[in-house]
Structure formats: structure tokens, C-alpha cells
Amino acid sequence: MFPTAGAPTTFLDLPTLAFVAIALAGLLGLFLVICWVQERDVRPLAWWGSAYLIGAGAMALWLTPQQRIPVPPEVPEAMTLLACGVIWSGIRLFHGRELRPLGAFAGALAWPVLCQMPDAGQGTHARITLGALLVAAYTFVIAWELWRERRKSLYSRAAAVIVPCLHAAIFLMPLAMQRYMPDAVAAKWLTVFVLESMIYAVGAAFIVLLMVKDQHLHVYRRAATIDHLTGLPNRRAFLQGAAELCARQGRRREAVTLLMFDLDHFKSINDRFGHATGDEALRVFADVLNTGMRATDIIGRLGGEEFAAIVPGDIEVAEKIAERIRSGFEQMGETIVGHAVGGTVSIGAACVRERVVDLEALINRADTALYAAKRGGRNRMCAAPEAPPAVVAPAVVPLPKRASAARQGGTAAAPVG
Numbered sequence: 001m002f003p004t005a006g007a008p009t010t011f012l013d014l015p016t017l018a019f020v021a022i023a024l025a026g027l028l029g030l031f032l033v034i035c036w037v038q039e040r041d042v043r044p045l046a047w048w049g050s051a052y053l054i055g056a057g058a059m060a061l062w063l064t065p066q067q068r069i070p071v072p073p074e075v076p077e078a079m080t081l082l083a084c085g086v087i088w089s090g091i092r093l094f095h096g097r098e099l100r101p102l103g104a105f106a107g108a109l110a111w112p113v114l115c116q117m118p119d120a121g122q123g124t125h126a127r128i129t130l131g132a133l134l135v136a137a138y139t140f141v142i143a144w145e146l147w148r149e150r151r152k153s154l155y156s157r158a159a160a161v162i163v164p165c166l167h168a169a170i171f172l173m174p175l176a177m178q179r180y181m182p183d184a185v186a187a188k189w190l191t192v193f194v195l196e197s198m199i200y201a202v203g204a205a206f207i208v209l210l211m212v213k214d215q216h217l218h219v220y221r222r223a224a225t226i227d228h229l230t231g232l233p234n235r236r237a238f239l240q241g242a243a244e245l246c247a248r249q250g251r252r253r254e255a256v257t258l259l260m261f262d263l264d265h266f267k268s269i270n271d272r273f274g275h276a277t278g279d280e281a282l283r284v285f286a287d288v289l290n291t292g293m294r295a296t297d298i299i300g301r302l303g304g305e306e307f308a309a310i311v312p313g314d315i316e317v318a319e320k321i322a323e324r325i326r327s328g329f330e331q332m333g334e335t336i337v338g339h340a341v342g343g344t345v346s347i348g349a350a351c352v353r354e355r356v357v358d359l360e361a362l363i364n365r366a367d368t369a370l371y372a373a374k375r376g377g378r379n380r381m382c383a384a385p386e387a388p389p390a391v392v393a394p395a396v397v398p399l400p401k402r403a404s405a406a407r408q409g410g411t412a413a414a415p416v417g
Contacts, residue, residue, distance in 0.1 A: 026052070309321070344379035346373040348368065
């Protein structure tokens with residue numbers, strides 16, 4: 001995409017560097033395709049590998065003399081833009097977004113038309129400017145797709161944005177060279193451009209694999225901490241989040257309240273309507289719980305039909321939340337998958353205001369209040385009495401020996417003097 005007027009005199013042999021760059025791009029493309037064959041569920045690897053192979057083919061056609069292969073220069077240049085579009089499509093596919101084929105192929109389809117313009121067809125500078133701007137536009141779009149993705153680690157996200165931006169800078173560099181540098185100096189910089197392109201190709205491949213690894217870690221972490229039926233945090237994740245919230249509230253000397261939820265007559269729902277309806281009742285309640293809680297609250301499924309939530313605040317705050325959940329499930333659980341289930345939930349609450357919170361004791365108190373709600377008629381909330389603050393036992397002061405002896409004898413000792 002960046003033709004030169006003559007053979008430059010450089011400190012490195014440019015044809016050799018170009019051959020190494022083509023071979024490197026091709027090998028990296030094959031490597032990514034092989035990774036896709038082993039990880040068929042990660043389809044973007046095939047897109048990215050194809051982009052590398054297309055780029056290698058474009059460089060090979062671009063550097064091959066037309067006497068050997070009579071290919072118009074617009075073809076390898078359009079292939080370069082196609083490689084950029086394929087990378088962009090792979091990024092969108094990787095993050096679960098809709099593919100846009102028109103955007104991916106727009107640059108490659110428009111390039112032959114743009115080259116017919118008088119300015120682009122007559123001058124090398126105009127052609128370089130147009131090609132570099134199109135590649136940079138694709139690259140900044142790729143960087144934006146990576147930046148707005150929040151589901152991976154910070155270091156991977158930052159590196160995935162920095163590398164495409166460097167790529168754009170590399171392709172924009174010839175514009176400054178053509179405008180501000182003499183042709184002799186600009187020609188020497190073409191070698192630097194090829195070297196930077198090689199470094200970028202290797203770095204981008206590592207970033208791609210890092211993104212795939214981050215996605216796998218996210219999937220495994222989610223599988224280990226999320227209940228597969230309801231999509232809520234499981235018992236392990238809830239207890240971990242609850243402990244962190246209790247520690248934070250304890251440092252602030254602020255109250256924290258634990259809510260225990262138990263679906264009423266859940267065994268009867270399974271017996272009357274089947275386990276599929278029972279599972280759907282659990283999902284319905286999970287949706288009500290998830291939408292009815294605040295962003296600062298921690299929720300989870302402890303197992304079976306038991307759920308829990310821990311909220312920063314006292315019993316008054318928890319009562320409002322519990323009533324919202326209770327009434328919401330009473331409405332949503334009236335009919336489930338066409339069956340008149342009439343689902344309700346009983347709730348137990350316990351509050352604590354201590355610097356060091358005993359989470360197990362707090363759960364036991366809320367569980368006791370939950371069973372009190374069930375004995376009281378179900379479909380209601382009961383709150384456990386707030387635990388009194390820990391009382392420090394007073395120090396024992398020993399009595400004087402004479403007073404002690406007198407008490408043993410049953411008479412009071414007379415004061416001395």
C-alpha cells in the first residue's frame with residue numbers, strides 16, 4: 001500500500017525483511033487456525049488466523065514484481081483492508097456481538113473505486129494518505145470494540161487497546177515521512193516500518209491468545225461461583241461476598257442485615273406439578289430477587305429452595321426490601337408455566353452492629369427467624385431480636401485479707417483507726 005520510488009540504501013536488507021515479515025505473518029495465521037481447530041468453540045480464532053493469512057498474501061503480491069505476477073497494485077492493497085475488516089469482525093464475534101459483513105468488506109470493495117479518483121491515481125502521496133487513513137480508521141474501530149468490553153482483566157483490556165493504537169500509528173507514520181522528510185530519509189524509514197509491523201504482528205497474536213485465556217478463566221470462574229439453574233451466586237460465592245460486606249460495614253461501625261428466604265410448600269409444588277415446574281418456580285423467584293435488590297446487596301442461592309441476601313442497613317431497611325420481594329413473588333408466582341402454583345415465600349431477618357461480625361451466628365439467627373415466620377403462617381417476614389453488643393466481663397478485685405477472713409467468720413470487721 002506504500003510504494004517507493006527506488007531501492008533505498010538501508011542498514012538492513014529490505015527484501016530480506018519483507019520475506020521474513022511474510023513468513024512470520026503466514027506462520028502466525030496457521031498457528032491461530034490450528035488453535036481454532038483445537039478450540040472449535042472459539043470461532044474468532046479462525047477469523048483472526050484468516051486475517052493473518054490474507055495479510056501475508058497481500059504483502060507477497062505487493063512486493064512481487066509485476067513482470068512475474070501481473071497483478072494490479074489495487075489487489076494487494078484491497079486485501080490489506082480486507083484483513084483489517086476480518087480482524088474487526090473477529091473481535092465482534094469474540095464478544096458476542098452481531099457480525100456486520102458490509103463494514104468488514106467495505107474498505108476492500110471501496111478501494112478500487114477510490115483509486116480511480118484523479119488525485120489517488122496520479123500521485124503516490126495521495127495514495128499513501130488514503131490507504132493509511134483507511135487502515136487507521138479500521139484500527140481505531142477495533143480499539144473501540146476492545147475498550148468497551150468489560151468482561152476481562154484490566155491488563156488484557158489495556159494491552160488489547162494499546163497494540164491496535166500502535167498499529168494505527170505505524171500506518172500513519174508514512175504520512176509524516178512523506179510530508180516532512182526528504183525522500184532519502186523517508187526511504188530509510190521504510191525499513192523501520194517493516195520491523196515495527198513484524199513486532200506488531202507477534203504482539204497482536206499474543207494479545208489474541210491472552211483474550212482467549214481471559215475468556216476461559218471468566219467461564220470457569222462463573223461456573224465455579226454461579227448456580228446453573230437460577231443464575232445467582234451459589235453458596236460459596238454468597239458467603240465470600242457476605243464476609244466482605246460484613247468486614248466493610250464493621251469497619252464503618254454500621255449495621256448489616258441478613259435475610260433468609262424459603263419458598264413455601266415447595267415439595268408440594270414438585271409433587272403436584274412436577275420438577276420442571278418446581279425448577280421454573282425457583283427461576284421465577286431468582287428473577288424477583290435479582291430485580292428487587294439494590295446494587296450494594298449480596299444475594300445467592302444456598303441450596304434447594306433456600307436463598308439468602310445480606311444488605312447494608314438495619315432492620316427497617318431490610319423490611320422494605322423483604323416486603324418488595326415477598327409481594328413481587330406472590331404476584332409472579334401465582335401462575336407458573338400455566339399452572340396455578342400460588343407460590344409464596346417466608347423470610348427471616350437478623351441484624352448486627354458489631355465491628356467483627358460472626359457470619360455463622362448471624363445466619364443461625366436469621367434461620368431461626370425464618371422458621372418463626374413459617375410457624376406464624378408463612379408468606380411473611382419475621383425479624384430476630386437484635387443481638388446485644390458484646391459485654392466485657394468486669395475485672396475481679398480481690399478483697400483485703402481481714403475482710404475476707406471476717407466474711408468467712410460471718411461478722412464484719414471493724415474499721416481500723
